[in-house]
Amino acid sequence: MHTTRARIAAGALTAAVVVGLTSCASAGGGAPARGGGFEGRGPINYVAGKDVSGTFRGVVDQWNREHPDEKVTFVELPEQSDQQRQQHIQNAQTRSDANAVIALDVVWTAEFAANRWIEPLPEEQFPLDQTLPPVVEGAKYRGVLYAAPAWADGGLLFYRTDLLAEAGIDKPPTTWARLRSQCGQVLALPNAAGMSCYAGQFEKYEGLTVNFAEAVQSAGGAIVDENGKPTVDTPQAKRGLDFLVDGFKSGLIPRPAITFQEEQGRQAFQKGQLVFHRQWPYQHALASKTDGSSAVAGKFDVAPLPGADGPGSSSLGGWNLAVSSFAKNKATALDFVKYMTSAQRQRQNLEAASLAPTYTSLYDDPELVRAFPYLPTLKASIMTAQPRPRVVRYGDAAGAIQDEAYAALTGVKSSEAALADLQGRLDKITGGR
Amino acid sequence: MTAVLSRPPSDRRAGSARLGALLVAPTVLVLAVVVAYPTVQAVWQSLYGARGIDPESGFVDDTEPFVGLDNYAVLFTSAGDRFWNALANTVFLTGTSVALEIVLGVGMALIMHQALRGRGLVRAGILIPWAIPTAIVALLWRWIFNADGLANAILPGQVLWTSEGLHAKLAVVFADVWKTAPFVGLLVLAGLQVIPKEVDEAARVDGAGSWRRLRSITLPLVKPALLVAVLFRVLDALRMFDMPYVLIGARKESVETLSMLAHDEASNVRFGPGAAYAVILFVFVFLVAFAFVKLLGADVVGDAGKGVRSRKTRRAKVIA
Numbered sequence: 001m002h003t004t005r006a007r008i009a010a011g012a013l014t015a016a017v018v019v020g021l022t023s024c025a026s027a028g029g030g031a032p033a034r035g036g037g038f039e040g041r042g043p044i045n046y047v048a049g050k051d052v053s054g055t056f057r058g059v060v061d062q063w064n065r066e067h068p069d070e071k072v073t074f075v076e077l078p079e080q081s082d083q084q085r086q087q088h089i090q091n092a093q094t095r096s097d098a099n100a101v102i103a104l105d106v107v108w109t110a111e112f113a114a115n116r117w118i119e120p121l122p123e124e125q126f127p128l129d130q131t132l133p134p135v136v137e138g139a140k141y142r143g144v145l146y147a148a149p150a151w152a153d154g155g156l157l158f159y160r161t162d163l164l165a166e167a168g169i170d171k172p173p174t175t176w177a178r179l180r181s182q183c184g185q186v187l188a189l190p191n192a193a194g195m196s197c198y199a200g201q202f203e204k205y206e207g208l209t210v211n212f213a214e215a216v217q218s219a220g221g222a223i224v225d226e227n228g229k230p231t232v233d234t235p236q237a238k239r240g241l242d243f244l245v246d247g248f249k250s251g252l253i254p255r256p257a258i259t260f261q262e263e264q265g266r267q268a269f270q271k272g273q274l275v276f277h278r279q280w281p282y283q284h285a286l287a288s289k290t291d292g293s294s295a296v297a298g299k300f301d302v303a304p305l306p307g308a309d310g311p312g313s314s315s316l317g318g319w320n321l322a323v324s325s326f327a328k329n330k331a332t333a334l335d336f337v338k339y340m341t342s343a344q345r346q347r348q349n350l351e352a353a354s355l356a357p358t359y360t361s362l363y364d365d366p367e368l369v370r371a372f373p374y375l376p377t378l379k380a381s382i383m384t385a386q387p388r389p390r391v392v393r394y395g396d397a398a399g400a401i402q403d404e405a406y407a408a409l410t411g412v413k414s415s416e417a418a419l420a421d422l423q424g425r426l427d428k429i430t431g432g433r
Numbered sequence: 434m435t436a437v438l439s440r441p442p443s444d445r446r447a448g449s450a451r452l453g454a455l456l457v458a459p460t461v462l463v464l465a466v467v468v469a470y471p472t473v474q475a476v477w478q479s480l481y482g483a484r485g486i487d488p489e490s491g492f493v494d495d496t497e498p499f500v501g502l503d504n505y506a507v508l509f510t511s512a513g514d515r516f517w518n519a520l521a522n523t524v525f526l527t528g529t530s531v532a533l534e535i536v537l538g539v540g541m542a543l544i545m546h547q548a549l550r551g552r553g554l555v556r557a558g559i560l561i562p563w564a565i566p567t568a569i570v571a572l573l574w575r576w577i578f579n580a581d582g583l584a585n586a587i588l589p590g591q592v593l594w595t596s597e598g599l600h601a602k603l604a605v606v607f608a609d610v611w612k613t614a615p616f617v618g619l620l621v622l623a624g625l626q627v628i629p630k631e632v633d634e635a636a637r638v639d640g641a642g643s644w645r646r647l648r649s650i651t652l653p654l655v656k657p658a659l660l661v662a663v664l665f666r667v668l669d670a671l672r673m674f675d676m677p678y679v680l681i682g683a684r685k686e687s688v689e690t691l692s693m694l695a696h697d698e699a700s701n702v703r704f705g706p707g708a709a710y711a712v713i714l715f716v717f718v719f720l721v722a723f724a725f726v727k728l729l730g731a732d733v734v735g736d737a738g739k740g741v742r743s744r745k746t747r748r749a750k751v752i753a
Contacts (some may be wrong), residue, residue, distance in 0.1 A: 070485045082700070084698075085701055089702060111702075114486060114491055114492055114494070115491055115492075115702075139489065141492045155532075176727050202684075203595070203682065204597075204682055204684055204685060205682060205683070255591070256580030256591070256593060258580070258593060258596050259579070259580050259593050259596055264579070264580070275742045392486055392491075392493060393701065395700065395701040395702075396701050399684055399697075402684060403684065406597070410596065410597060412597075413686065
């Protein structure tokens with residue numbers, strides 16, 4: 001009796017286990033429907049991440065008032081970008097026509113384009129000549145435009161103006177060597193007791209991909225060359241990685257920084273623990289708050305990232321809008337993409353949600369520069385920015401980069417060994433079959 | 434009614450068999466849809482590889498190549514290192530956390546059972562961790578295990594808990610024990626409450642001390658409930674995903690479990706290898722569950738040979 005019951009219970013449990021495990025293995029396969037021009041008008045869905053600031057809801061309402069026959073429904077996805085990507089992929093797998101216009105992180109462009117989940121866009125209908133060139137590059141796959149830039153992002157070097165002035169330094173560093181020497185001067189000040197020199201995002205996640213790519217690019221290297229071939233086993237890449245590895249070894253970068261994502265670093269900078277901090281522009285507004293949450297309000301400024309021998313190069317961040325291959329009413333979808341990415345909308349996005357525009361002209365607008373003093377520096381940063389490796393299997397490539405860079409930063413591997421291993425792994429990932 | 438009774442016995446048996454089949458049919462149907470189909474689908478999917486990329490057009494192939502058992506064979510090459518590491522992590526995390534949970538859970542159950550004044554308060558207090566969703570618990574502990582978090586403020590030195598290393602494993606075990614020991618406690622408490630008071634009193638009259646009574650009366654009598662608790666926890670812990678994923682992070686060698694590995698493969702649009710890992714984990718969990726049930730059964734039969742069967746069976750009935 002007892003045994004039977006236990007067996008039944010165990011059977012039921014295992015059943016639950018199976019369901020839990022297998023639900024992630026959805027059926028893949030089948031040819032996706034191919035485009036056929038942008039035809040059809042009518043209601044569509046616009047699918048993007050959570051509208052934290054509320055800006056996009058307003059813009060969609062505005063569109064709906066102007067286009068009563070082509071109503072757009074705004075579908076909000078979770079805030080985490082990997083969850084958004086998974087929902088988009090699931091939709092593509094089932095070839096659902098539920099999504100028409102989708103917001104894509106710039107790093108997904110190659111994957112979505114190569115899988116033909118999104119339609120190539122008519123390039124001549126977008127004002128690409130007025131857009132920052134690296135942003136346009138990031139929206140292309142093999143020379144074809146697949147998405148319209150909606151907003152951009154670039155890394156900045158936040159630095160403490162008060163401490164640099166006190167140490168008699170008049171300009172922020174443009175090279176790593178100068179960053180090191182300026183740190184030496186600043187940390188010798190009594191006011192800088194207990195501070196650390198530099199931090200970025202070094203936890204094992206996408207932020208590490210960004211920081212590794214920036215270090216390699218800023219030393220003149222590249223993760224993949226223009227033909228998409230990996231080139232990380234090079235002296236330039238080693239010089240870049242060594243900047244970070246030596247930084248940890250010498251204490252230039254504080255030990256806890258290996259656990260830093262954006263927010264942990266921001267906390268440290270706002271508490272006045274860092275002289276220099278590699279960060280996205282969003283930190284500017286938060287660190288400027290005078291409500292007591294920031295100890296460095298009015299005491300910092302931003303500069304382009306430093307490099308090995310001269311100014312460095314940022315990773316390109318940002319989001320683009322694309323039209324799903326499986327959508328109905330693609331003519332409406334295309335119009336909506338143009339509407340959402342126009343200069344006027346991007347000005348609204350900047351003013352309401354601090355999202356950096358992709359149009360050159362907005363960076364030179366005196367009114368905007370007054371409200372967002374970091375704009376000229378951000379423009380310089382984005383102009384030197386490189387999209388992160390544009391490989392179809394981006395998730396695997398980013399994973400391999402994170403594994404190897406993390407091993408080098410934590411001293412598990414020498415930087416030579418890490419880069420040699422990374423080269424081998426990236427060769428396999430980009431090798432196709 | 435009379436017609437049924439007048440039928441020959443064999444016919445009646447066939448009739449009730451038909452009725453029985455009819456009655457279980459809905460259950461079988463539901464199980465087929467929600468259990469059998471996904472399982473077969475996963476096994477089938479695991480025979481397919483990742484799509485290739487056409488070097489000419491740059492487009493991903495439309496179909497997934499059939500690779501047979503390659504997804505399984507690859508585990509025995511150097512490419513399988515990540516799998517074996519994940520398997521070892523899964524076993525380690527399950528073993529340590531369940532062992533600690535049992536000890537603490539039994540302790541909690543004894544306290545909950547004994548506490549007279551404020552009994553409800555103690556029980557509610559002990560059960561709170563179990564009531565919080567795992568992801569929230571993981572976030573909570575992530576905050577505690579932060580570089581400048583509470584754990585480092587209390588302990589000497591600065592341990593970077595969420596970085597790779599044994600400390601990451603310990604952090605996961607600690608948080609998991611905190612969360613699920615109350616569950617074990619609850620199940621064991623249920624077992625304790627059905628033990629007749631007279632047995633304990635008889636032992637007391639016979640002069641047995643409290644340690645002796647715990648070892649010879651309470652623990653043997655609560656064993657069936659405890660075994661169910663252990664089985665539940667082991668099966669649950671073998672599928673551990675959210676705790677290490679949220680607390681320490683994805684792709685961390687120190688704490689990556691089989692579930693996390695399968696998730697990582699699937700999220701990189703390699704459903705074949707992902708399904709293969711899921712199938713292996715399923716078989717592994719199934720074997721563990723099966724072994725457990727067998728051991729449970731073997732115990733009853735084994736004792737029966739020593740002539741204590743009747744007592745044992747009565748106890749089992751009380752518990753069940």
